[in-house]
Amino acid sequence: MPTRTEPPEKRHVICMASDFFYPNTGGVEEHIYNLSQCLMKRGHKVVVITHSYGQRGGIRYLTGGLKVYHLPLLVMYAQCALPTMICNIALIRYILIRECIEIVHGHSAFSVLGHEVSIIGKLMGLKTVFTDHSLFGFADTSAVLTNKYLQMCLCECDHCICVSHTGKENTVLRAKVKNHKVSVIPNAVDAYNFIPDPSQRDPNFITIVIVSRLVYRKGVDLMAAIIAEMCPKYPKVRFIIGGDGPKMWLLQEVREKMGLQDSVTLLGSLKHSEVRDVLVKGDIFLNTSLTEAYCMAIVEAAACGLKVVSTKVGGIPEVLPESMIYLTEPNVSSLIEGIENAMEDIREGKILCPYKCNNMVRTMYNWMDVTRRTEIVYNKISRNKNNPLGYQLRSYLTSGVWPFILLISLMYLLLQLAEKIYKRKHIDIARDLQL
Structure with a gap:
């Protein structure tokens, strides 16, 4: 080489x-x-x-x-x-x-x-x-x-x-x-543009971040069902969702009908330069894709030190090591189980240092x-x-x-x-x- x-x-x-x-x-x-x-x-x-x-x-x-x-x-x-x-x-x-x-x-x-x-x-x-x-x-x-x-x-x-x-x-x-x-x-991914900043996290809540185009193949229906089930069950969980698309109405409908304005934040379309500032606020990154060849979003999230929970579709199982990701089936129950496992790891401190995650991503993937x-x-x-x-x-x-x-x-x-x-x-x- x-x-x-x-x-x-x-x-x-x-x-x-x-x-x-x-x-x-x-x-x-x-x-x-x-x-x-x-x-x-x-x-x-x-x-x-x-x-x-x-x-x-x-x-x-x-x-x-x-x-x-x-x-x-x-x-x-x-x-x-x-x-x-x-x-x-x-x-x-x-x-x-x-x-x-x-x-x-x-x-x-x-x-x-x-x-x-x-x-x-x-x-x-x-x-x-x-x-x-x-x-x-x-x-x-x-x-x-x-x-x-x-x-x-x-x-x-x-x-x-x-x-x-x-x-x-x-x-x-x-x-x-x-x-x-x-x-x-x-x-x-340019890991230098996704440096972790744990000080941006809210210690009073577990924040789940989603950054995705809101289209069918990204599993927006799964997102909506997960939000509807988890927010009443876990009052200390917050969702931050960045991205826009034709399925945005579904997330808006769930938030309005269930009165989850305090628990679910919809940021709309993001510039790529703004993605890191959103990711560093989270503890867990959720990816609900139904099909994916690689998925850059989970690599960027891992570089910011987030624990990743993702469906194991397409090429996603090839991307990150087991210590950085929970792989689930593309259904609501399996994804919620993965999120709960990630939440348990956070509560017990069984997570990698965010800066170590960044160094690992920098070593695995560079342009x-x-x-x-x-x-x-x-x-x-x-x-x-x-x-x-x-x-x-x-x-x-x-x-x-x-x-x-x-x-x-x-x-x-x-x-x-x-x-x-x-x-x-x-x-x-x-x-x-x-x-």
Whole structure:
């Protein structure tokens, strides 16, 4: 394992592509930003392609000179761009050539833009990597459509990265990616931004903190049932809930109907910079997710010294050691039992020192380690030979969706047309003039 001061084996020029990036907040956005910053510290060049967010459009620069292209795309649903595949070819081609991109790194299975940039990059002869941040099922209609779309888009991807071993198994099964083309590189957390502060805790109460998007898959129904059952039973228990979403009404309804305004605090949407200030007020962190590939929230909570109680779904059992977490079944009775066990440990003093927890997280998960492991993937795929168009079409044929081959062929023809109208040398001259 190279030290932090050693230079990389090869300098790469990388394009991170996803619909999900700042100013939107979430695990994918944080992953892209931190990985990009560390890659630049290691000597690589990184640019980000995403869509515009409100008034934030055009080209922006973030910390360290990270260049972000906010494309003027129509947002269709949940911050995902409209999946046209062909309307943005000229613009994306221009950016990839102007920035001399060698590797396109797409993020998130839901990101239409990430897949679109990756496919265009592959047709241009670039190397492509995809990171899957989520788990999906196989039964419902949305899962079937998402899995088929992912299978089509990953047919010619050079390598895939998953954030947990459970996530790898899920991606291999639903996207039919070859096992040797998938690596496991976990997420990380900047533990220095989540330093514990036990003085912020209220010694008269046991405070349970929840920081989550309030959507179905995060188990909001379980949260509401737990609050309704525990608050009357334990008057010394307080809940602090940070986050917003379409299921916020359920928590508000429980609080109002049961008169729990003093016991339940709803903070609403939080900036990421505010999360630590909320976490340090708690004794226990509760995660009720119904599906999760990794869960950054429990790592951040553990770094702040909280005892974690979480459902053991997806990749969560891989994340923290037993001394830092109680794993439960995704039902109310099991979660309440886990909370009661954590409360008993707190009363008896059977908990780790918060600063020791922070040091453990700092050792287990850090972005420079994630970056070095990602570099290994980049170095590996940079030696791959590019496949001709005919071979690529045969690969896309394996998805079983014949019209998709016609779409790929049309995209290739439009790229050739763009080459005739606006040649590469003109883009190079424009870049030199800009510099």
